[in-house]
Amino acid sequence: MNIMTNVSNIASLKADANWWRGAVIYQIYPRSFQDSNGDGVGDLKGITERLPHVASLGVDAIWISPFFTSPMKDFGYDVSDYCDVDPMFGTLADFDALVARAHKLGLRVMIDLVLSHTSDQHPWFGESRVSKDNAKSDWYVWADAKADGNPPNNWLSIFGGPAWQWDGRRQQYYLHNFLASQPDLNFHCPDVQNALLDVASFWLERGVNGFRLDTINFYVHDARLRSNPPLAEEDRNSTIAPQVNPYNHQEHLYDKNQPENLAFLRKLRAVMDPYGAAAVGEVGDAQRGLEILGEYTAGDDLTQMCYAFEFLANNRPTATEIAEVLNKVDEVAADGWACWAFSNHDVQRHASRWELNEDGLKIMITLMMCLRGSACIYQGEELGLPEADVAYEDLQDPYGIEFWPEFKGRDGCRTPMVWEKSNDTAGFTQSQPWLPVSPEHLSNAVANQEEDPASLLHFYRRAIALRQAHVTLRKGAHTPPKATGNVLTFVRHEGGAQVFCAFNLSDTPAEISLPDGNWTSIAQDLNGAAVANSQATLEAWQPLIAKKN
Template sequence: MASEMAKTVDANWWRGAVIYQIYPRSFQDTTGDGLGDIRGITERLPHVASLGVDAIWLSPFFTSPMADMGYDVSDYCNVDPMFGTLADFDEMMEEAHRLGLKVIIDQVISHTSDRHPWFIESRSSRTNPKADWYVWADPKPDGTAPTNWLSIFGGPGWEWDGVRKQYYMHNFLISQPDLNFHNPEVQDAMLDTVRFWLDRGVDGFRLDTVNYYFHDKQLRNNPPMVYDTEGAGMETDTNPYSMQNHLYDKTQPENIEFLKRLRSLLDSYEARATVGEVGDGPRSLNTLALYTTGNDKLHMCYTFDFLGPAFDASYIRNVMTTVADTVSNGWVCWAFSNHDVIRHVTRFIEAPEEQDRVAKLSITLLSALRGSICLYQGEELGLTEAELEFEDLRDPYGIRFWPAFKGRDGCRTPMVWEAQAPHAGFTTGSKTWLPVPANHASRAVDAQEAMPDSVLDHYRATLAFRKAHAALIDGDMTFLDTNQDLLAFVREKRGEKLLFVFNLTRQPQDFTLPTRLGDVLPVDLPGFTSRIEAGVAKLDALDVFCARL
């Protein structure tokens, strides 16, 4: 019977899936130490399942010194004691599967912690068995670093090691040395860590910095980034990383063959999937196309295109049409928020009273786009970015660039479950690892459960609407001509046609329905009423019109 059931598993479950990201240290604490844990995730999985999502994605929970909150791994095949045990993980996964949720875990394989046994051995000499497992290079004759490469976390991308009398490369923290993927033994070792979790039953992997695996073997310097005469495109933060054109420290052609090896491994198991994070500046969408086209590399990728401040029709249409033009049979995963960026409600609102409206419109738009989607814990409550004091920060990136940039802790504060409970029900302890803002607690899950028109209620209804229409899962998407203040498109599959018109402005807008569309039957979306007057769709500010064609 079990084998017969296994045969019915949809190998393409990830295509059009809704994935809910859980940041383990901020989801639910069951021990009272103020830090979330795996048993807390298990306890709160019914809430996640109630949203109507298809999968969860867990940010890193592996053994780690936690210099970068777990993205500095010292043991890829174990659970850090602060989160629990492997047995806790197995119980969590069993409960997720019982609730119909797939389990995706983060794989951070471009670099390790400097406390990983591999690096400890590698730095001990130039002749040990793992001497070539990391990116080591001699200094220039004047003692300076081998190249001009920079770290995303500030400063040079190289650190001197007095034992080997060489520099090692690090794209992130000094304590996160980059692995040398040009060494086949490194590739084999990393694939073994993936196999460990596949054998344990995980359904997929979110691949951190998936275009950072390889570096240029010739160690060529990056050229400066060229902007137009007015500086258009230059980032407004104070990180000089954006001043380089990163031609040689990432996104190397050798990555393609490794991704094929990874895909071959996953294809040897049933119904597994990958979603890659691509951070490649203006080339991101082209890199995404390269990594997902052909059905022999990654299943899908996401970029940072929708993780910035832009929330207007012309920008979204430009991104979507660029994807359509560059990605043939590949697949995209869209998100407005995650653990690395300011929460999207804060980025998108122009006034506090817009909070709920923008939260609802955002998920309606995300659910209507072609692709899979990722939701970040707390966005179903319409949470805004938390305002934190410098002394509260834990994020090394935020501490490094304060006060010009406040870092990522504002989106990582604890999940709020009970409005009247201490620490909003996140912990029974006396303190949380990051503060719980009062304006978050008032929007807790239990408070919104009692409100029929809440953001939480809207998320559930909207995801149910999406799931009920095959055209929204993986149907075709065709844009219609409009003025640049409106975003209009048709989603279509097997004869079902749905028209969407989004008004992302703060002014009412009219959309004259093209006669070639034929009969237009308005469809009321959750939270939004679709109105037609004399062949014209009437939209309020921050509104959406939907119709069946």
């Protein structure tokens, strides 16, 4: 295997084993980042071409959504070969070149591992479904029908309908928490776990610095296949299609969140540690997300960091709600580490979801850079892109097609990145893009914002630079966050250093008092307020970031 890497840069990237703690991670959705060959779909060479833009933001790492061989029923989250690149995205050599370029630019590379399920076109499933006694017969979750022919229990798929699909060859049902073409792997089988650990090793050997672990809490199911109890209507608080999807009618006690998952996460951590690699887990649970985050990141032998969905919710969080989330994390994950995201490839972009103007977008990225934890930024977020309005005839997302029009799916946050305003594909491709470029996005293009020092893009760079300049903001602890009206406050501290953080999350000015001591404002270039004798006036949507002298 020809691995193109820069040895000195890799050594320097490995030097800090705790690089992930407080890191800023930039998520790239490869289909929509940059097309290099004119087929209308983004690819690995396109990512490599645009890496200087990412590096210019000052982030620590990139997270690349799946690019593995796949029939693309769920756009790469249905893997048919974990150890190769889908021809749509390029080759393994293209990936090696991407890693080498990223490392040369000082960027670590994290890739999206989808371990809970595969495509039904994966050779493992092809063998498993042949019979009940072949070598891989127990690599997936198979179960007999009830006496009346119905599925073995009441588990539901996130994409709608039962989580069980009848297979005429084996005369059994198989479990699929997502599409029927995404059968769930059986983590109660040791061979499955070993095969997946080998997958992780394969990519670590190619220079990968870590993983984003898709649906980390879905790996293990209840071996007794017990049915889930109903969930009270008032507790149905899922962030994705909560009103149209019956998945939200159950309390998911048995189809995910099983305690046996911890043993596998320890094995995966042991594989990663010699490489100085780290992982961030996606915790998909509307009711217990923060508690699971705490369980999965506790100590130094599990997953380094996880993110739950609290800040991916539909309603803009108030100062009080943010304080409650942060204090809850302190309660349930005191020995763990959170990773925060406001947008990603699965939810409506937060510029639209929270109805934020530019001042609102600016204070929210400033807040994120001051939070205890690590941070994920989704491509285009730095441009302030709103959710794109994708017509039904242009939809690609099976989730949106299933639940249209009450839920339009996830295509609106997956439209192509806008690099320039000169044409209707915004510099993304030279042909028709796989999803249309939103005309509303063109004025937000990178080239336009580069020319404007007051643009949101330059503001993101300054906000990230603030975090990188202060180890207290990256790795420090915090005092219990407090909300006073619309103002959120806390103090970050590391060793003897202290940084006071206040955020007025409203369009009404507010007066605040700082803790005792002599404070100096350090974020005037982020619209930050000034300190006057331990007092400050926060204008609408204004922060105050001050260090103690």
